[in-house]
Amino acid sequence: MIFYDENNLDIIEKDLRYIQLLAKQYPTISSASTEIINLQAILNLPKGTEHFISDVHGENESFTHMLKNASGVIKRKIDDVFGNSLREEQKAALATLIYYPEQKLDLIRQTENNLEDWYKITLYQLIELCKNVCSKYTRSKVRKALPENFEYIIEELLHEQDDRVDKQAYYNGIIKTIIDIDRSADFIIAIASVIQRLVVDRLHIIGDIYDRGPGADIIMDALMKHHSVDIQWGNHDLLWMGAAAGCEACICNVLRISLRYANLRTIEDGYGINLLPLATFAMEFYGEDECKGFVPKTLDKNISAGEMDLLAKMHKAISILQFKVEGHIIKRHPEFQMDDRLVLDHIDIEKGEINLYDKTYKLNDTSFPTIEWDDPYKLSDREVDLLGKLTRSFINSEKLQRHIKFLYSKGSMYLIYNSNVLFHGCIPLNEDGSFKEVKIGTIKYSGKDLLDRIDRVARDSYFFKEDIQGKKYGMDMMWYLWCGPDSPVFGKARMTTFERYFIDDKCTHREQKDYYYKYRDNDQVCKNILAEFNLDPKTSHIINGHIPVKTKEGESPIKANGRLLVIDGGFCKAYQPETGIAGYTLIYNSYGLLLTSHEPFAAIKNAVKEDKDIISSTMILEHVVSRKRVADTDVGKDLTEQIADLEKLLIAYRKGLIKEGSKENIV
Known part of the structure; x- marks a missing residue:
């Protein structure tokens, strides 16, 4: 926390107009103090998971599946929660249910002999998994992700305490009632949606949504519905x-x-x-x-x-x-x-x-x-x-x-996010590796x-x-x-x-x-590019796509000792004979960076019917000793600034520069 010296009021007085506006939102010492405590608690939560995808080129079925399985994150969560207590085929079936709940439920109704037992077992499994996924978020953030129809019920089940014997009957009663009133299918669809939404905190698309594949418009529809x-x-x-x-x-x-x-x-x-x-x-x-x-x-x-x-x-x-x-x-x-x-x-x-x-x-x-x-x-x-x-x-x-218009509102030529710079193609360079000057207008x-x-x-x-x-x-x-x-x-x-x-x-x-493509494996040139974007070359990365990585010829997507990562591995079917795989994706979670290569995806109908997931291989690029927290992210920087402003507001209240709860401070 940033504790201001209460005797040093010049900083407070300089920002007094802004602090007066802040006072309308937090009109008392109590409300401002509570918000500081809340924000400080959020800073200590684990960093949210980021998912990077590039060069999807209209391949809507592969993209849809990659979005739903979060490049294997959901499968890893299932392994973490259930370990050896479930067989591999049971884990695969549970994963498919989360990816495609409506389609999978249609099949289950046709093939399952004891549907009530299946519902009971599956509901408990989904609730346990959802608890794990939600554990890194505040209750407030989880609540916002919950579907309106089941918001209260899911929240109650997620915060069940195993050691509270007196509440076991209460929770069991909720599950039994869901089944008895024939709402199991709707509940499963709802909780699968929550898991999908919260398993990835932020999705980054590193360019080339359009051309070649048949469904760029379908991909755009999906992106417009995405939460972040x-x-x-x-x-x-x-x-x-x-x-x-x-x-x-x-x-x-x-x-x-x-x-x-x-x-x-x-x-x-x-x-x-x-x-x-x-x-x-x-x-x-x-x-x-x-x-x-x-x-x-x-x-x-x-x-x-x-x-x-x-x-x-x-x-x-x-x-x-x-x-x-x-x-x-x-x-x-x-x-x-x-x-x-x-x-x-x-x-x-x-x-x-x-x-x-x-x-x-x-x-x-x-x-x-x-x-x-x-x-x-x-x-x-x-x-x-x-x-x-x-x-x-x-x-x-x-x-x-x-x-x-959505591409303009959510898009840009590049993005700096959590110490990484993301852009699709390249930074034009001269023959000696220096930045090339390009004339636009005069x-x-x-x-x-x-x-x-x-x-x-x-x-x-x-x-x-x-x-x-x-x-x-x-x-x-x-x-x-x-x-x-x-x-x-x-x-x-x-x-x-x-x-x-x-x-x-x-x-x-x-x-x-x-x-650029000659020098992107050059350590110093990549350091220069990172420095150009005001990033620390020791801890930051360049992430881009555009030129497919020819994996079958031995090319690596990892350049310049890990400072540059290329995640175009051939999502587009037209490129796959050349690349030998069906794309790379990147996961950046609180433990580090994971690069995943994917085999070609057949079709969603195969995935639903046969529990077929994309066959993927994951490589750990970086593993941090100390788990990254929200405080280590760009969001954490913003929250720290908010805390600093609220501390100024507390001092202003205590020194009488602003009156608590006065009419002019309350909207």
Whole structure:
């Protein structure tokens, strides 16, 4: 505690206006003293568990399961509470019940012979587990997490004292009554929800919610319901944010990626975006084109040959349109230094060749029916009309706009939280490992200042309504952040989209990474980055994703002696053949840091029916000798400041600077 010298009143008098406001909330010495005691007690509780997930890329089933099992935290809690008193299959069944109570209960009703006994045993197990989960929180915080219908009952059961024999009948009576009045299923659902909510205190999403997988909108719905979440924007998130703002280049990229992976569920079913104008345009101009290089990459065997053919035509149509509108942005902004991406200028259509980087390559496709070669970036009236319709669909999608506003309200370019700095991609570096200066407008920025400036630009692109020029620049910057050479969320010299479609020589497909990826295993460079964010390099960590860790090639997610942790391990199915696993997640609890690698997840229906959990391997990165308390966290710092302010209020009361309970102090 911070005890102020009562004779040193200058500090109190300086803050008197603020203290008078505080007095309205705590109008007496007694109320202020009680709050100090409460806050001091909270400081001594164990630190809450943080859960870090990155690069989920629309894989909603894997994400949903990871959220529900908290990367194995619930299984570990079950082991802690029940040890060897339950068989492994019983523990697995209990875990599944907590993850998916409604679905599991449906199966239990069909298969369990003595349902009343099962309810009785299961209710006791869930209550014991819930007691363990709640033990690190105040009663007030637990009470706020309880469902209204069962708030009183759960609270009574959670605070049962085993040594109070006289109350055993009372508690047994509660359980019996729940069963007798046929409320067992509802109670199980309620208490499973409490366990899920309290087992993780804070969820961190380190970018890339969108693209590739089928359910980004489902993931966003889940995040909006989460009790405590923050998001560090990834390049794919920023792309969708730009599209929602009306940036045509971002819209074209979003649609191209969706078509590349035959994933239109999010676009059409999730957000209600009408793709009929694009389909009509594609059939008109590419109807006779086989579009072989644009056949979608998909594992979905239910797509017919006719559908695949249409998707390929739409894919090619939007890709060519993308190259055109991107060319307009590049020409508008010479400061982007992206002239090498004006690839259409370098095509010799008569020879079927393209000259790139002082070398000539054969094109594998020479059908460009919508390009006028004397002005290859010119948009036809039909293209202008199509872009207008697509843009209106994105802007007018109520659900998309709701999700994007949530990304802005809960998201940022980076987050400093409990001595860790979280960001999706990289900090642009020079060849010598120093911070690279990047010009935005007329001013150069580097390191933390660069991310701060980009954060403001990203918000301007969406929220500027009156300043048309400012909004236009912001939208162009959103596209730059997606693929620009100095974008911290892209982190590569160029995005070789055209080359991957039209040139077979794979040497042209390479995308040189920022020097950050050369130096992220360098101890000193990581220390410099941590210091840039005002963190202690000895005790802090950098946590990011973006570039999948190639585990099967022996790459480790742990860099620079544990100072940097990469938790993109291939959540997306498209990456799993390359990474060899299905993602990393990170747990930071009161005992230290746990890194977990996960095997591919089949489906939720398998998990429910067969009690199949994600097969995971956990590695202890750090284990503290003394368990971390709330006092050691950012929340603890805030509480300590509140205690200091309340102590000032006590002195003000005692010295007569503020009167207890006076009318002007009570709201």
